[in-house]
Amino acid sequence: MIESLGIVESRGKVPPIKALLQLYRLGTLLVIAWLVRAHHDRLRVQGDWPVTVAEVKVFLKDAHRLRIDPGPRAGLEVIDVAGTRIGYAIRTMPESREITGYSGPTDVLTVFDAQEKGLGIAIRHSYDTPSHVEDVRMDFLFMEKWNGRSWEEIAKITDLGEAGIYGVSGATRTSEAVAKSITHRLAVAEGRAGVERMISFGWRDAALAGFLGLGCLFAFWKAKSFQRWRWIYSIATIAGLGLWLGDLIAQSLLVGWTESRVPWEATPGLVLLVGAAFFVPWFTGQPVYCQFICPHGNLQRWTMKALPARWKRPLPDDGKWIARWVPVMLLAVVLGVSFLQLDLDLAGIEPFDAYLLKGAGLATVVVALSGLAISLWYPMAYCKYGCPTGWLLEFVRKRTGKDRFSDRDWMGLGLVVIAGGFYLAPLEWFLG
Numbered sequence: 389m390i391e392s393l394g395i396v397e398s399r400g401k402v403p404p405i406k407a408l409l410q411l412y413r414l415g416t417l418l419v420i421a422w423l424v425r426a427h428h429d430r431l432r433v434q435g436d437w438p439v440t441v442a443e444v445k446v447f448l449k450d451a452h453r454l455r456i457d458p459g460p461r462a463g464l465e466v467i468d469v470a471g472t473r474i475g476y477a478i479r480t481m482p483e484s485r486e487i488t489g490y491s492g493p494t495d496v497l498t499v500f501d502a503q504e505k506g507l508g509i510a511i512r513h514s515y516d517t518p519s520h521v522e523d524v525r526m527d528f529l530f531m532e533k534w535n536g537r538s539w540e541e542i543a544k545i546t547d548l549g550e551a552g553i554y555g556v557s558g559a560t561r562t563s564e565a566v567a568k569s570i571t572h573r574l575a576v577a578e579g580r581a582g583v584e585r586m587i588s589f590g591w592r593d594a595a596l597a598g599f600l601g602l603g604c605l606f607a608f609w610k611a612k613s614f615q616r617w618r619w620i621y622s623i624a625t626i627a628g629l630g631l632w633l634g635d636l637i638a639q640s641l642l643v644g645w646t647e648s649r650v651p652w653e654a655t656p657g658l659v660l661l662v663g664a665a666f667f668v669p670w671f672t673g674q675p676v677y678c679q680f681i682c683p684h685g686n687l688q689r690w691t692m693k694a695l696p697a698r699w700k701r702p703l704p705d706d707g708k709w710i711a712r713w714v715p716v717m718l719l720a721v722v723l724g725v726s727f728l729q730l731d732l733d734l735a736g737i738e739p740f741d742a743y744l745l746k747g748a749g750l751a752t753v754v755v756a757l758s759g760l761a762i763s764l765w766y767p768m769a770y771c772k773y774g775c776p777t778g779w780l781l782e783f784v785r786k787r788t789g790k791d792r793f794s795d796r797d798w799m800g801l802g803l804v805v806i807a808g809g810f811y812l813a814p815l816e817w818f819l820g
Contacts, residue, residue, distance in 0.1 A: 405791065405792075406786075406787070406791045409787075409791050409792075409793065409797070410670065410784075410786055412797070413670075413783055413784045413797065413800065414670060414784050416783070416800040416801065416803070416804055417666075417780065417783070417784060417800075419804055419807075420723075420803060420804055420807045421646045423807040423808060423810075423811045424643070424646045424647060424723070424726050424727070424807065425646055425647065426811065427726075427727055427810070427811050428515075428647040428648070428726075437495070437512060437513055439454065439464055439477060439479055439497060439512075440454075441453060441454055443477075443497055443510060443512070444464075444466055444475070444477050444497075444499055446508070446510065447475075447499040447507040447508045447510075448466050448474055448475045448499060448501070448507065450468045450469070450474055451466045451467070451468065451474070451475070452467055452468050452469045453467050454466060454467070454477065455467055455473075457476075460577060460578075460579060461476075461478065461577040461578075462478075462577065463476055463477060463478035463479075463577065464476070464477040464478065466499070473502060474501070474502050475499060475500055475501050475502055475507070476499070476500045476504065476539075477497060477498070477499045477500070478497075478498050478500075478573060478574070478577065479495055479496065479497050479498075479512065479573075480494070480495055480496045480498075480569040480570060480572075480573040481493070481495040481513075483572070483573050483576045484496075484568075484569035484570075484572050484573050484576075485648070486649065487565050487568050487569045487572060487654075488515075488516075488565055488644075488645075488648055488649065488651040488654060489514075489516040489520070489559075489561045489562035489563075489564070489565030489566070490516055490517050490520055490559075490561040490562050490641065490644070491515065491516050491517050491640055491641045491642075491643070491644025491645060492514065492515025492516045492644035492645070492647060492648040493514070493515055493516070493565065493569070493648050494511060494513070494514035494515070494516055494521065494562070494565060494566050494569060495511075495512045495513045495514065496509055496510070496511055496512065496566055496569055496570055496573075497509065497510045497511075497512050498534065498542075498570055498573075498574075500539055504538055504539040504540075505536055505537070505538055506534045506535050506536060506537045506538070506539075506542065507535065508531070508532070508534065508535055509531060509534050509566075509570065511524065511525050511566065514562075515644050515647050515648050516562045516565070516644060517562070517640045517641070517644065517733070517734075517735050517741070518640075518733035518734075518735065519733055519735050519736075519741060519747055519748070519749045519752075520558070520559035520561075520562040520747065521559070521562060523556055523558055523559040523562070523563075523746075523747045524556050524559050524562050524563045524566055527556045527563070530553070530554070530555075530556050530563055533552065533553050534570065539574060540578075542570065542571055542574050543571065543574035543575045543577070543578050544575075545571040546571075548564065548567050548568070548571075553567050557746055557747075558634075558744050558745075558746040558747035559747055561654075561655065565654075586653060587652070587653045587656055588653065588654060588656075589656050589657070592633060592635070592655075592657060593655065593656050593657025593658070593660075594657065595628070595629075595633060595657070596629075596633065596635055596657030596658055596660065596661050597657050597660060597661075599624075599625060599628070599629050599661070599681060600660060600661050600664055600681065602621055603621075603625075603676050603677070603680040603681040604664070604668070604676055606618050606621060606680050607668075607674045607676045607679065607680050608672075608674065618680075621680075622686040622689065622690070623686075623690075625681055625682070625683045625686050626683045626686055626687050626690075629681070629683050630683030630684070630687075630743035631683075631743050631745065634741075634743055634744045635655075635657075635658050635661070636682070636683060636684070636740040636743065637661065637662055637665055637677065637682075637740075637777055638734075638735065638738050638740040638741065638777055639718075639719075639722050639734045639735075639737065639738060639776055639777055640733070640734040640735040640738075640741070641658075641662070642662070642777070642780075643722060643725075643726050643734060645662075646726075647726060661677075661681075664676065664677070665677035665678075665681075665781055666780075666781060666784055669781060669782075669784065669785035669786065670784045670785065670786055671786065672786065673785060673786035673787065673788050675781060675782065675785055677781060678771060678778050678781055678782070682771075682778075683743060684739050684740060684743075684756065684759070684770070684771075685768070685771050685778075687760065688759065688760060688763040688767075688768055688770060688771060689768070691760045691763050691764060692763045692764060692767040692768065694764060695764050695765070699764075699765065700765060700766070700767060701765050701766060702766075703766055703769070703773075708773070711769075711772075711773035711774075712773060712795070712796075713799075714773055714774050715773070715774060715775055715776040715778070715779035716776075716779065716799045716802070716803070718737055718776040719776045719779065719780070719803055720803065720806055721737065722734060722737075722776065723803065723806055723807050723810060724810070727807070727810035727811070728810070733749060733751070735749065735751075735752055736749055736750075736751030736752050736755070737751070737755065737776070738752065738755060738775065738776065738777065739752055739755045739756030739759055739770070740752070740756075740777075742755070742756035742757075743756075759774060782796075783796060783800055
């Protein structure tokens with residue numbers, strides 16, 4: 389690499405090429421993240437989704453028009469044909485934008501009758517994982533918990549459990565965020581409170597920190613007396629981190645956080661896990677998350693032991709070259725979905741949501757089972773050639789020995805160009 393750059397190597401004067409490459413790789417991801425975030429900030433300011441009469445008619449069939457309330461509540465008065473005020477509608481965005489679920493905030497419409505009794509709620513738009521949002525939308529017990537409650541009663545709710553409002557199984561974070569968005573929005577309308585940025589470190593966060601800590605120990609403490617227990621930890625990640633908690637690092641999560649914000653105070657354990665997944669390999673070169681913590685990676689390691697070694701097949705060199713483009717192309721799709729606001733659930737392009745057995749969509753289940761089946765003959769094939777999240781973690785990983793500007797670095801630069809093109813070109817140009 390030094391010779392190709394025309395730099396003469398001499399003792400004590402070798403430029404820090406490896407350090408520059410490391411900064412380039414991290415900077416590449418940061419630039420892409422900034423472009424995505426800046427684009428969505430622009431959308432929120434210039435391209436918001438105004439409430440329509442049709443949305444309110446679901447709850448008030450006599451609604452004829454909506455009249456803006458310029459007062460402190462900043463909601464919408466619902467007017468019938470005769471010009472009578474028959475109800476009131478209010479949305480949670482943008483006041484509750486800081487309240488995020490698994491991967492982003494949700495805009496919720498709440499409609500009241502003329503006596504300010506709740507008639508119902510509707511999820512209008514969400515930056516959260518679509519499959520989780522759909523689980524909440526279809527849970528009528530949760531959605532109807534607001535019916536009949538007065539405006540004042542909802543605005544005073546500070547403890548959801550005490551109010552009899554409980555999270556939706558398989559979408560706990562998303563449903564709790566929806567509930568908190570409603571109560572917070574009404575409290576703000578009454579001039580009572582803003583968003584509290586207090587860190588809430590619960591048992592889920594402690595469990596995630598525990599899995600992360602043990603993963604780091606297995607990565608860096610090579611004593612045989614300790615490593616012999618790794619198989620137990622491997623099974624624990626599959627059952628505990630995957631099937632029990634379901635808090636896996638995925639594109640749906642990363643994009644949601646990038647589009648809105650990182651919910652460090654609501655989910656500190658998950659933020660710690662994601663941060664370590666990127667920065668530990670960037671500093672040390674050790675792929676802690678992919679190699680030790682990821683439940684799907686560990687399940688692949690167990691699956692590939694099902695067949696004898698003589699049945700394994702190495703992937704041809706040409707096949708490897710083609711396969712390496714798969715995660716990059718998926719990342720390009722992710723950028724397209726984010727910038728163009730396409731109706732595609734990003735959870736479906738990866739296997740990680742399949743561990744949420746109750747709420748798993750068909751696409752993510754197919755990806756998970758296909759990856760495990762292929763790993764029977766081609767060990768760790770999905771991790772090596774199919775995982776876009778794993779590609780990002782590997783992209784920033786510090787290389788041992790000599791380093792150079794490789795094909796992977798060119799691919800990263802290509803993703804920056806794609807993101808820049810989406811950001812700079814008018815949305816109408818792409819949508820025709």
